[in-house]
Amino acid sequence: MTKFTVNDRPVQYRLDPATPLLWALRDASNLTGTKYGCGNGDCGACMVVVDGEAIRSCLVSIAEVEGRYVTTIEALSRDRSHPVQQAFVAEQAVQCGFCTPGMIIAASVLLRKNSDPSDAEIDAAIRNLCRCGTHPRVRAAIKRAGR
């Protein structure tokens, strides 16, 4: 049995310890805000926060997060929209929206460390792919959220 914390709640999974965290979250916990894009660590659609760092959950097994704290996109808007989510709406930084949860997770971690990131710092931190080409608006949303 693998035990860790997801969105402030203890979880126990009777899954193969090698199961990717992404699938435990989506299939066993029904936290489907975390998206499956590439499964190879390239797109960032599957990003979650583990102990304060944004990680690609398709690349991490549940055994690797044993005893750790995982936060998914669902936790960011538990009571009301997170400031990063509000900024994404205000800047219309969403087109199809598939990449958005991962973008918001990565942005929230960046802004916790640096509330006034430069364009270069945003580009370095947000390596997520968006086929709709929203990156300029995402950059604007991150700057807005940092204000």
Ligand code: FES
């Ligand atoms: Fe994990 Fe693309 S699904 S990086």
